[in-house]
Amino acid sequence: MQLYYHPYGCSLAPAIAAAEAGIDLDLVYVDIVGEPHRLADGTLYAEINARNYVPLLGLDDGTEVSEVGIILRYLADLNPATGLAPAPGTPERRELEQCLTFLGTELHKTYSPWLFHPEVGELAQDYARKRVAARYAIVEKQLGGRAWLLGEQFSVADAYLFVMVNWAAAAKTPLADFPNIRAWFERMKARPQVRAAIKLHSASPAAVAA
Ligand SMILES: N[C@@H](CCC(=O)N[C@@H](CS)C(=O)NCC(=O)O)C(=O)O
Incomplete structure (x- = not known):
């Protein structure tokens, strides 16, 4: 499986999920900062992924999985024994789904693109920061007395939240x-697989090609 990624991007979440699930990924660097977005070999990324953003998961059968929340569930369900996603149809699964949608729509998409594009202006960025703080207040409560977002069981929701909290500074x-x-x-x-994923995902294009 191939993960199209950028070191500063939300593709870190699937990299963490895969590491925690014991799944090896081939990482393919995408320059999402330059326009147009290209792979390290110069290929136009839009020719591979019409969405033109990361992450994208390329499966061995030639099909693709897109959108962070969906990729996370896909990876978790490949290895259910890890408990990275509760079983479909259970109340715990519903909590995971709710959490992933919240993280994607309320937190991730308030950071990106607004807080990474100063050209949107101070007013827009201040507004985005206020919204992020209000959403963090919800997460803060959820984590009260819990080790992980869903309780005692680490899940792919933690992998997703890590991306945004890692962007906070x-x-x-x-x-x-x-x-x-x-x-x-x-x-x-402190989790060994999170550390391994961060290392892998921070690789420069040259390191990936080597
Ligand atoms: N809805 C998408 C959002 C992905 C996204 O925001 N990706 C950012 C990096 S964190 C990106 O590639 N931005 C480049 C661009 O939009 O041109 C998902 O859930 O996968």
């Missing part, structure tokens, strides 16, 4: 008011 969205999130972030960084 660069995007200037303070975590000072959110001790549960800060403690959770430290727990995440």
